[in-house]
Amino acid sequence: MTGRGWANCVEQAPSDGPVIRKSGRYKNPTDDPEFASKALVICNAAVERLRGRIARDWPKRSHKPDAEGRTVHPLLNRDLSKERHCLHCETVSSGAQMAAPMWHCPKCNATPLDIFATPFWRGAV
Ligand SMILES: [Zn+2]
Structure with a gap:
């Protein structure tokens, strides 16, 4: 406004x-x-x-975890995962924790584009 x-x-x-x-x-x-x-x-x-x-x-599964607690990323490759990793602060969150703030990091508020199923930036895990 x-x-x-x-x-x-x-x-x-x-x-x-x-x-x-x-x-x-x-x-x-x-x-x-x-x-x-x-x-x-x-x-x-x-x-x-x-x-x-x-x-x-966004896909329903991005804000409604399945029975195993997995969600799909709403914007990126729509991968199915129980955990989400923040590229900025490396916080690990569940699907439900990510869905509530619309896929912004619950700790540092990074955008959904900086949230991933695996912490690939650490190298092979
Ligand atoms: Zn973060």
């Missing part, structure tokens, strides 16, 4: 909080707590709709 000299940004990752950007050149309505609160409600509703559309485009 934007206006002259300000923007409310809510990112795709559910763990990301909203960011309010201001230019400082204009009188800013986001300085009014009531305006900022109402704008945030509108932004959050919009981002929830967006997250729903994204989830509908």
